[in-house]
Amino acid sequence: MIAVLRLGHRIGRDKRITTHVALVARAFGADKIIIETQDKQIEKNIRSISERFGGKFEIETGIDRKKLIKKWKGIIVHLTMYGQRFDEAITKIDKNKDILIIIGAEKVPPEIYQVSDYNISVGNQPHSEVAALALFLDRFTNGKWTEKQFKGKIEILPCDNGKKVVSVEE
Amino acid sequence: MIAVLRLGHRIGRDKRITTHVALVARAFGADKIIIETQDKQIEKNIRSISERFGGKFEIETGIDRKKLIKKWKGIIVHLTMYGQRFDEAITKIDKNKDILIIIGAEKVPPEIYQVSDYNISVGNQPHSEVAALALFLDRFTNGKWTEKQFKGKIEILPCDNGKKVVSVEE
Numbered sequence: 001m002i003a004v005l006r007l008g009h010r011i012g013r014d015k016r017i018t019t020h021v022a023l024v025a026r027a028f029g030a031d032k033i034i035i036e037t038q039d040k041q042i043e044k045n046i047r048s049i050s051e052r053f054g055g056k057f058e059i060e061t062g063i064d065r066k067k068l069i070k071k072w073k074g075i076i077v078h079l080t081m082y083g084q085r086f087d088e089a090i091t092k093i094d095k096n097k098d099i100l101i102i103i104g105a106e107k108v109p110p111e112i113y114q115v116s117d118y119n120i121s122v123g124n125q126p127h128s129e130v131a132a133l134a135l136f137l138d139r140f141t142n143g144k145w146t147e148k149q150f151k152g153k154i155e156i157l158p159c160d161n162g163k164k165v166v167s168v169e170e
Numbered sequence: 171m172i173a174v175l176r177l178g179h180r181i182g183r184d185k186r187i188t189t190h191v192a193l194v195a196r197a198f199g200a201d202k203i204i205i206e207t208q209d210k211q212i213e214k215n216i217r218s219i220s221e222r223f224g225g226k227f228e229i230e231t232g233i234d235r236k237k238l239i240k241k242w243k244g245i246i247v248h249l250t251m252y253g254q255r256f257d258e259a260i261t262k263i264d265k266n267k268d269i270l271i272i273i274g275a276e277k278v279p280p281e282i283y284q285v286s287d288y289n290i291s292v293g294n295q296p297h298s299e300v301a302a303l304a305l306f307l308d309r310f311t312n313g314k315w316t317e318k319q320f321k322g323k324i325e326i327l328p329c330d331n332g333k334k335v336v337s338v339e340e
Binding site: 016017021023024026027028049053081082083084085087114118119121123124125126127128130131133134135136138146147150155156157158159160161162163164165 | 187190194198220223251252253254255293298300304305320325326327329330
């Protein structure tokens, strides 16, 4: 189980970035996105995409962060530009265990650095939590997402020019 | 020269996503971001980050897309969820030429598919132009960004726990 926890999501302001985080989690091999703040609209959007484009992907919003972290039995990874190098860190993570990947919005509380088994940086330059999550999942799963079959009602086929979309009606 | 062209940026609505696109371009090895719509605020923000965190990175906003594309002497790559597989496509691109990577916002006009030498998808699932650009640059440059020295006034050093920041005063 690969779960992503998005901290400090502010409804309105963070809507688009958090949506990108959730879609990246789904496309690159995570099983679940958990958003700290309750946001029914994002739940609806992500469920609708998963239903149409296939695959199993869960979303939960409005959770107690401290309880979730306390209960978590697997590894906790916090993605931060201040962390250790991701290429080196990834080799140390036990892949047989469940993993919770924590992604902050603005400022991340110091306790997150403490409770995480690994504070990992995807480069030490300022860029984007969306990109950091994509690159982390890509390396962590050895690029397995490139071969994943989603078997959705809508399937987009690779195409040199234009659009090839297969829609399965029920 | 690796340049990124961000199409259809809407001031206000796209501010944060376009900022992420620009920062990802910079962090993962592009030399320049070009934003179709004029946006002095984004220019200022990205220049300020480049000045503090180092490296050479240019930003230009408010350009005539058709003229730019017509003048472009190198390869044009358009990133789209409808394109051909990126892992296969990347091996065909001539890396000795300049490359212009086009990233849309909402709907991309059909002419972009026509003028591009390659329409490339980073997975055929809906996710994020931020993630698509990061993964494309990562593979295109063979992960060279992980070793790049930016030599900025601010340097963040990899760290297991907490923050290690080196500031060089002038």
